[in-house]
Amino acid sequence: MPPDDPLPSRLSSDVYAVLRRQIVTGELRPNQPLIELDIAERLQVSRTPVRESLQRLAHAGLVVPRKRGWAVREFTPDEIRQNAEVRMALEGYAASLAALRGSPSDIAAIVAIHERRLNLRSSDEAMRVKTNRDFHDAIMRASGNPRLTDAIYHSGQFYFNAPIARVTTGEELALGNADHALIVAAIKKRDGPAAEKAMRAHIQRTFALFWRVTGLAEPLDVRQE
Amino acid sequence: MPPDDPLPSRLSSDVYAVLRRQIVTGELRPNQPLIELDIAERLQVSRTPVRESLQRLAHAGLVVPRKRGWAVREFTPDEIRQNAEVRMALEGYAASLAALRGSPSDIAAIVAIHERRLNLRSSDEAMRVKTNRDFHDAIMRASGNPRLTDAIYHSGQFYFNAPIARVTTGEELALGNADHALIVAAIKKRDGPAAEKAMRAHIQRTFALFWRVTGLAEPLDVRQE
DNA sequence: GCACGCAAGTTTGCATACAAATTTCATTTC
DNA sequence: GAAATGAAATTTGTATGCAAACTTGCGTGC
Known part of the structure; x- marks a missing residue:
């Protein structure tokens, strides 16, 4: 959620x-235990803002509670597949809304x-990454639904672990522009269902x-319809 | 997020x-300022767990930062509409997955x-509320995607303010079972797209x-397709 | 009568204190 | 040599302390 106010700077937000x-x-x-005092010293703050930021991270699903304290959450391939489906649902719908009611x-x-x-x-390479991100952002914006955008943004953070971080920036680039072209065409034609379908397929x-690319075991059932 | 672990009890979770x-x-x-000390005294804890729980609430989007401290977030009718669309995207997709790959x-x-x-x-009345909830839960479960379920759950908390809380429990009940019947029929036929469409319409x-019911101004553009 | 300014009172953000629970690790026992 | 024991060291969960930022409300000047 990109804040639109001049939010007061707070240490816990920085942490x-x-x-x-x-x-x-x-x-x-993943699974690395997060020691409050270590983090506090590393970032030159007290434990208070560290603990507060851990609460947020926990709510975001990036850290999980241990008997005591917290650890970085590990995502299984299947959970990553599940998350991809969430993105398909949200971003697909965003594309459909963009087609149906995006302004000229x-x-x-x-x-x-x-x-x-x-x-x-x-x-x-850098420019390809940037324009890819811009492309998806522009579609979300055209959906006219900031909360949807927000939800997509939140669902986009679950691809770390393993070599994923690197890959997810690179991933979509390698696909070439064919997918994007299909999406654009559908949106231009104001064809909501087609845009949704194309985005999901993408x-x-x-x-x-x-x-x-990662060599991770592909979870069953990625395919649909 | 209903925790599935025997989570260690922590005051901040209770708060x-x-x-x-x-x-x-x-x-x-909505907009009511949340005074840490008041809450702490009311719940008989110190300010620390209160502050930590406020961080979580902020991340959940239920409270917003003020120049100092926090206030209960107010949702406009348009934001509620936006959120309904998020639910349409997620729960519609869940219905489609339930149809396509729910177990017998x-x-x-x-x-x-x-x-x-x-x-x-x-x-x-009470039983109608319960079975309605059960119905939606069962579909989410049949989707075989806990993260999707989670996302739906998270998106379901934005209907408070005003008379909404009461209504959102009552709302769906008044619709009768016609909508549900359509959804069930599509799922039984293993027709993903039909299930998705029926759920969205519902x-x-x-x-x-x-x-x-609420008499709130209906935001423009709820309609689609 | 209205606006401004200033002081007193709140309330926060961050730091620290402290006891309890857990982990570590050396030592003993079999 | 492996397992068991327990004391020491970590590390947490919660409480409290403190200075700074913001509010409030009164008094003063115009």
């Missing part, structure tokens, strides 16, 4: 941001980003690729 | 549960609950009723 990043990038390994300028923005991406030189293919 | 309930039921009014016993359970509900005497009708 949360740092820990979140370290967990999602895998710097803090919303849709122009989507098209523009897509086309910029088509003209990218294949070597420009996410599904992304994860199929993901299993291949 | 969280109490505050959450009081917010969702409207006992704590999963489906038998759904049918059983539905039929029990059909035979209810109309006076038995939630949509629920909210249409909701606007009528």
Whole structure:
């Protein structure tokens, strides 16, 4: 949830941001116990903000309670598959809403980003990552539903562990622009169901690729319909 | 998130549960500032667990930061509409998964609950509430995706404020069983898309009723397709 | 009569204190 | 040598302390 207010800076928010990043990038390994005092000293704060940020992380599902204290949550391949399905549900619906009621300028923005991406030189990895993110963001924005956007954002943090962090940034890039083109076409035609279907298929293919790249066991039943 | 572990009891969890309930039921009014010391004294704990539970509530989106401290979040009718759409996305997808890959016993359970509900005497309000909840739970369970279930659960807490709490328990009941029957039929036929469509329509009708009952201004654009 | 300013009172954000529970680890026992 | 024991060291969960930031309300000046 990107705050729209000039939020008062609070240490626990900073600590949360740092820990979140370290967990999602895998710097803090799954099942690693989180020692409050270590973190506090590392970040030069007292235990209070650390504990408060751990509460948030727990609610976010990134850390799990132990008998005492907390540990970085480990996700199984199956849980990652489950999460992919959540994304298919949410982002698919966002695409459908974008098609059905995105404003002309919303849709122009989507098209523009897509086309910029088509003209990218294949070597420009960073730019491909950025435009991919922009593409998905633009669709969420066009959905006209900030809470939906929020939910998608929240569901997007569960791909760490193992080599996942690296892959999920790279993943979708390798798929080429064919998927995106299908989505754009459906949105331009204001065809909600088609946009939804295309987006779901896109996410599904992304994860199929993901299993291949990571070498993790592919959970059963990824396929649908 | 109903914890499945024998979680060590922690005061902050208790405080969280109490505050959450009081917010969702409207006992704590929207925009009401939450004074740490008041809460602490009311619940006979120190400020520490109170602060920690506020962090969780903030992450859950039930309280918002003020320049100093927190206040109960107020939801506008439009935000409630947005949230209904999130539910349509998630629960619709859950229904589709239930149809496509629910086990025979999963489906038998759904049918059983539905039929029990059909035979209810109309006076038995409490039982209608319970079986309605059971019905939706059974479908989520049949989806075979706990994370999806979790996401739905999280999205289900945004209907408080105003007279909403009362209504959202009552709402779906008044709709009769026609909607449920459609959903059950689709699931029995293993027709994913039909189940998804029926569930979305059900939630949509629920909210249409909701606007009528509460007298709140209906936000634009609830309708789709 | 209204606005402004200033002091007193709240209430927070962060740090620290402390006892209880758990873990660690060396020592003893078989 | 392995298992058992228990004392020491960690580490947590909760409470409290404290200075700073914000509010409130009164008094003063215009």
